[in-house]
Amino acid sequence: MRGSSSVARGDPLRMIFAGYRGALGWVALFSGVMNLLMLAGSIYMLQVYDRVLASHSVPTLVALTLMLFAVFLVQGLIDVTRQRLLTRIGAAIDRRLAPDIFALTAEIPVRAGARHDALQPSRDLDAIRAFMSGLGPTAFFDLPWVSLFLVLCFFLHIWIGIAVLIAAVLLILVTLLTDRATRAPTRDLAQEAASRGRLTEAVRRNAETIAAMGMRQALGARYQAVHGRYLAASGRQADAGAGYGTVSRVFRMFMQSAVLGLGAYLVIRGEATGGVMIAASILMGRALAPIELCVTHWKGFVAARQALARLKTIFGAVGVAREPMALPAPKRMLTAEQIFAGPPGAQDAIISGISFSLLAGQALGVIGPSASGKSTLARVLTGAWKPLRGSLRLDGAELDQWSDEARGSFIGYLPQDIGLFDGTVAENIARFRLDAEADAIVEAARTAGADEVIRRLPDGYDTRIGEGGITLSGGQRQRIALARALYGSPFLVVLDEPNANLDAEGEAAVTGAIQAVRQAGGIAIVIAHRPSAIAAVDMVAVMKEGRIAAFGPKDEVLNKVLAPRAGTRAP
Known part of the structure; x- marks a missing residue:
């Protein structure tokens, strides 16, 4: 702490x-x-x-x-x-x-x-x-x-x-x-x-x-x-x-x-x-x-x-955590080495032996059946859950070598349950930071394809959304949460089922957001069930029973692992 x-x-x-x-x-x-x-x-x-x-x-x-x-x-x-x-x-x-x-x-x-x-x-x-x-x-x-x-x-x-x-x-x-x-x-x-x-x-x-x-x-x-x-x-x-x-x-x-x-x-x-x-x-x-x-x-x-x-x-x-020495924000790579992780307080691992590496500009799509450990992996990658064993590094440094506030400035996360708070749209996108700049808020919304959606709200960016975003539709909540994940141009962006409540236009916005992260020199990781969510990724990991069953370039993995079973082609 x-x-x-x-x-x-x-x-x-x-x-x-x-x-x-x-x-x-x-x-x-x-x-x-x-x-x-x-x-x-x-x-x-x-x-x-x-x-x-x-x-x-x-x-x-x-x-x-x-x-x-x-x-x-x-x-x-x-x-x-x-x-x-x-x-x-x-x-x-x-x-x-x-x-x-x-x-x-x-x-x-x-x-x-x-x-x-x-x-x-x-x-x-x-x-x-x-x-x-x-x-x-x-x-x-x-x-x-x-x-x-x-x-x-x-x-x-x-x-x-x-x-x-x-x-x-x-x-x-x-x-x-x-x-x-x-x-x-x-x-x-x-x-x-x-x-x-x-x-x-x-x-x-x-x-x-x-x-x-x-x-x-x-x-x-x-x-x-x-x-x-x-x-x-x-x-x-x-x-x-x-x-x-x-x-x-x-x-x-x-x-x-x-x-x-x-x-x-x-x-x-x-x-x-x-x-x-x-x-x-x-x-x-x-x-x-x-x-x-x-x-x-x-x-x-x-x-x-x-x-x-x-x-x-x-x-x-x-536990009592000391305030670590300030490190520069990561810019080069993400490395996971033999990650074992489960829910906080539990001793049994849901994911086991997870290892992979991504470079700046890459995007990884994580697919697999339900209960295969995809969301657990997302929580570990963002630092929300700590691994039971193994190491997760950005530019060679463990995640806990940054303070929570510092780490949050270069990590964006869109969880399945979205988790919006009572406040204005702008406050939610800016993560309630007091020093937030309007230009950065609007830029994040545009990258997420949410700017026009927000402007159509009764008070635009100043619209109060209620607890959990109760005044918004599911698609609006998803767009705003995506903008929050992209706020501040984070180096690592983890999206868990980002297109769950989106139509075709919203899915296109997610694809554009992933491309924007890659073009800015960041790393994007997308947890998905629907193939359309990983259209902009170049790497794919297939998870099964808490382990990575396949990892590599998207076309290669999808053609070798999924296409023979489903009779489909890679997106």
Whole structure:
């Protein structure tokens, strides 16, 4: 995987937090000041009960109340600042990781295949940002100050300190039980959410097929089953977290009243004052509040922790690629040597022992029966799939010696499924490059024989085509995709069934495009079933069961291999 991000992909924890230690330090400082200011309520009650009530001094009461108001005002401002800072840290983490997550989304299907959900990294980043922007982190920053409030409780009276200590230990035990109880449900919920998302995306992508073939009810039943599992997992997670959260909240409320009762008992025995009784209740509430907050937000913490673990796994699975030294664009030849390749993540090869060489100005037609490995070869030749073994070289250099962006500038590819994007015709032809020039876009369209077709559209090159080019006909999509493959005059152009949706005029345009690539000193490779698609090639490879059964000049190969069987002549 390549990119300009400064993120250290190998260690997600360092990747997430390394650049924000300073900001998190400020959050810790604000938390410390807030917790110190929390003592104001206890001090105020001590002074009111032990001095103001005894002296009946109204001015003292007013002064103490005004000071308490000022302290709470500052505390509120610091709390708002702390929460806003955490929100911005979460957003900054998202912005910093977004390019890498997008790269993962694009690379998982072609590097790891079906073993990993390409959309999961995006959901994981959302979980991390949501936790960092919420109240969960504040509980962890407040936890160290529990010891301060606990010590102050011991200063008030040893039995008060012991009672608060027992309460804190029991709440910590509840926290550990919460972690144990929510870990599996949270993991299951993420898996079921991913399954539901994949099914929903498949339904959206194939909506026309579903409507045309009456599949809505059957798929609806499948969706209900998947959604039911998702709801069950969500319920298990909610029940686990809510149960322990309720226990912690009820227990803290009981202990706060119990400490108040203990204080009253000590006052009756003459071992404490009324102020100590009230202050002890307030201090205990502050001591236990961060622990209870941890229990309440433990679900988000577990989700973020599992998200980090998944990101670490997927970064390791997809791999970390260094940015290679810039090489000049190839101009001379393409060489394939003993290529073995299959789908990403698979160990079994679909094509085996593929070897051939082409020089600049040549064009190769690849023919053969269905499932013979032609489309797999096309994907390998463009760098979309990496070979399991063997080497694929341009001017003697392996394809991965160029960065993805550099390699894309001299490779053009027209896949079977075309793959247009929501945007204008011009943006699709220019591959959405921000520095695209209008002349280059028009030139690519003319080479593909698509210029007149595009000009007849409602807004010409500025016509928005919708996702997948839904507003266009099959032939229009094919022409525009061919223009995209030819954009920038690439050295290597690979066309997989380029005439699948074209009429005679469109097929002539494909032939002209192949001739233009050859005349410009490039190499064209055409995957075809119909002989008309290879009219402009000079070399032919016949594939059978994943291997090249014949390779050589077009007329020689077609006459020797195909003509005797089909009774036809070479085109």
